[in-house]
Amino acid sequence: MSDQLLPVSTGRRAGRVVWDVLRTRPVATAVTLLSAVAAAASGLVAPAVLGRLVDAVDRQEGSIGPFLVALLAAALLTAVLTGVSVVLMARLGETVLARLRERVVDRALHLPSATLDRVRGGDLLSRVADDVAKVAEAVTSGLPQVVGAGLTVLLTLLGLGALDWRLALAGLVALPLYVAALRWYLPRSGPRYAAERVAMGERSQALVSSVQGADTVHAYADEARHRAVVDDRSARSLSITLDVFRLYTDFGWRTNRAEYVGLAAVLAVGFVLVRADTVTVGAVTTAALLFHRLFGPLGLLLFTFDDIQSAGASLVRMVGVADLPDVPPAARARSTTRPAVELRGIRHSYGGPAVLDDVDLVLAPGEHTALVGASGAGKTTLAGVLAGALEPSAGRVLLDGAPVEDLRAHVGLVSQEVHVFAGTLADDVRLACPDATDAEVTAALETVGAGWAVAMGLGTLVGEGGRELTAPQAQQLALARLVLADPPVAVLDEATAEAGSAGARDLEESADAAVRGRTTLVVAHRLSQAARADRVVVLAAGRVVEQGTHDELVAAGGGYARLWAAWSARG
Ligand SMILES: Nc1ncnc2c1ncn2[C@@H]1O[C@H](COP(=O)(O)OP(=O)(O)OP(=O)(O)O)[C@@H](O)[C@H]1O
Ligand SMILES: [Mg+2]
Structure with a gap:
């Protein structure tokens, strides 16, 4: 779904x-x-x-x-x-x-x-x-x-x-013609305007890609082909625009016909009535002028009918x-510091086959557990369930043996893809705790080793339109957010990072500092991090297949031992 x-x-x-x-x-x-x-x-x-x-x-x-x-x-x-x-x-x-x-x-x-x-x-x-x-x-x-x-x-x-009902009735002759014009226009206009927008988009796309890639185009002497593409798209766009204009003038002609017929009817009936001496020439003049006055506003209504409809559609959306x-916002009532976390019979599917299949897992108070497994094994899904970000299809999460109203109040999640929100650095960190002072923000940043952020200045604009941050820097901000929110349970879904790179090592230290003193589950892509955890849990196709300390699992010679051997050999 x-x-x-x-x-x-x-x-x-x-x-x-x-x-x-x-x-x-x-x-x-x-x-x-x-x-x-x-x-x-x-x-x-x-x-x-x-x-x-x-x-x-x-x-x-x-x-x-x-x-x-x-x-x-x-x-x-x-x-x-x-x-x-x-x-x-x-x-x-x-x-x-x-x-x-x-x-x-x-x-x-x-x-x-x-x-x-x-x-x-x-x-x-x-x-x-x-x-x-x-x-x-x-x-x-x-x-x-x-x-x-x-x-x-x-x-x-x-x-x-009010002037004269017979003159008004004569004017009404135009009504069916107006309706017919609108019924002719509406089914044609929508698709054509849409086609026009598409064609214009394609033309800009062709132009932009040729201009941006001008160096490459020159290098391969490919100008003629690119010009042909731009020519082609422009011609298409032009022909559709002309088509739209033709439609527009056709519609104009149809409304003009309605106006003409209506006005002619008012004048003809007026002529008869004046001849019979029932109304004055002045009254007929007023009627004709009133009817003529309808043209402008009626035209406006007809020609903006599309826009009114589409604004209405947007409004209902x-x-x-x-x-x-x-x-109601997540209650901020906190469980004990470092609670025991239990996952009982967790199953989950995103509508298709089960992604998590009867997972039982206990995290002891303050314990640091690493979750490892192949891509697609269900690690992120399990992390989401534990953090209360995802409602499992079945099963429960207990803190200190009891279910809680809203897990999100107790569990801090750093997701696999972190987002830097547009705004100042300080606001980005303060997201979870809007009341935090600058001193608290600075402390949180320093805890996770993001001294660069303090040096850059808390007021620096980051995110879209601001200073661009590297992926590890963004990750550190997310970790600082967690430190500031200070939840008793932490879930880190690590980004896949190049093993051995300096950035990855720094991040590991930042992560360790951020989760210190919390019951923690770390989704570890680098096994060096699993090796340092209190316990390792191996997930395969939605099931827990091995668990124990790193040394135990290596000694057992199972799947984890093989993974570790391959990882160590990589250096
Ligand atoms: N929102 C979703 N809708 C449908 N299927 C999903 C969704 N999210 C994940 N899946 C599927 O669920 C399975 C488990 O995904 P999950 O993201 O939990 O794996 P993972 O172990 O975190 O993988 P990775 O190591 O690549 O991060 C995969 O087959 C994935 O395609
Ligand atoms: Mg994942």
Whole structure:
């Protein structure tokens, strides 16, 4: 089940979540909504005034001065109200998004390891990064326009209906044509935009690889072939972009047709009604202008339909994560110093065959045990179970003879691949104990022999965008983290390092210093480390096949003895 995805919420639930946030700021929400409605409504003034003007001219009465003043005032009012509502809406949208983003990140960071283990890593990352970015983009650049357009369409239709229901009905003739245009466009646009993105990506890829490898390309006089590849990708990208543009103009043509038919219907019905003397020429003018006013906002809604849909899809994916149950943080209650650790009947499978098969293992208080075995034997899996990072399919882990609520509160794990978090050196070490002082961080670093880190300065930026650390340095930071957290039980899953290298020897000393005084399990890839442990446990295909002291196992002449002989011969 390693390909399970995180939950995706429903549109209704997403709406509910947004509404819940809005409800906490009723005044801001009400003012924002009112300003948007006022902005849309003020746009109705100009067509109405123009209609009156036509009637006045028709009856040849009054002067046009007051009408001009009214038009000017309406234009100014619309401009001011629109500006205000756009700002207010963007601000409110950002607030809602910020709350939601905090929740998503919070839940993502607190996902139980068992869940993290099941879901695809990429899925979580794309929820926290891509989906949030997409919704943020929609909120700042699209939302005010879309809401404004929606309100304008709604109010204009209402105004049209209030003016004369027959004229409004005539305008509705355009509706089926709009629907048809959208139904023609939507199934075609998604795949084409996707193809366009892919083609552009391929073109950049070809360009970048040719430019980066320019020296090699020159050396092998391979320019022509590379240029051909770039030419080919560019041509493809160009042709797809043209295709997309054609689709776009086709869609434009279809919406224009709907506009034309609607406007023609309003004018034709207006003509008949004026002839029958039921409405004035001014009223028909207003109706035609109102209908014409729909074109802009309707077009905006139609052309951004894709974006709205994809932002909506991202929103429900975000809410899916935000709605995950809250997991209480690991209780920091500690067992005794140096507890006895017992693994009883541990089995585990990742959905396929058993990776651990009925493993029983006892670590005496304070004992240092080395776990060895071939690659894939299940060492990392066993380490994960012992550290509480992985829920075994069966079996229990006991500390001092009793099960504990959350193993992670008692066991410190340094995993096979350590990660350097972007930030300062001090923060990286402080990860497990945010309250630790600089002095404590320095002490922890010195304990594991990471004097270089102290010399570099605790404030040095490391990780992505900062100073690059070597793999042994990163490992030492992880060990310092363990020292600072000071758990009674330690599990080290060693990185496979070149035997005999100076880095490996230093790391062994760092590791020994870090686990001093703790009940410890070390997954040892270098047998020199196993030789120094109190006891060695050999794992093969998920089962414990040998255990004893190094000397006992060597004397027994079994699998471990052969491994040791081969290792010693390597020097
Ligand atoms: N997340 C996972 N999903 C599916 N199978 C996994 C997963 N992690 C490990 N396995 C499989 O479980 C078996 C044991 O893996 P494990 O990582 O525990 O071995 P290991 O002894 O630590 O190996 P190495 O010495 O290479 O680190 C392997 O066959 C591996 O392919
Ligand atoms: Mg491993």
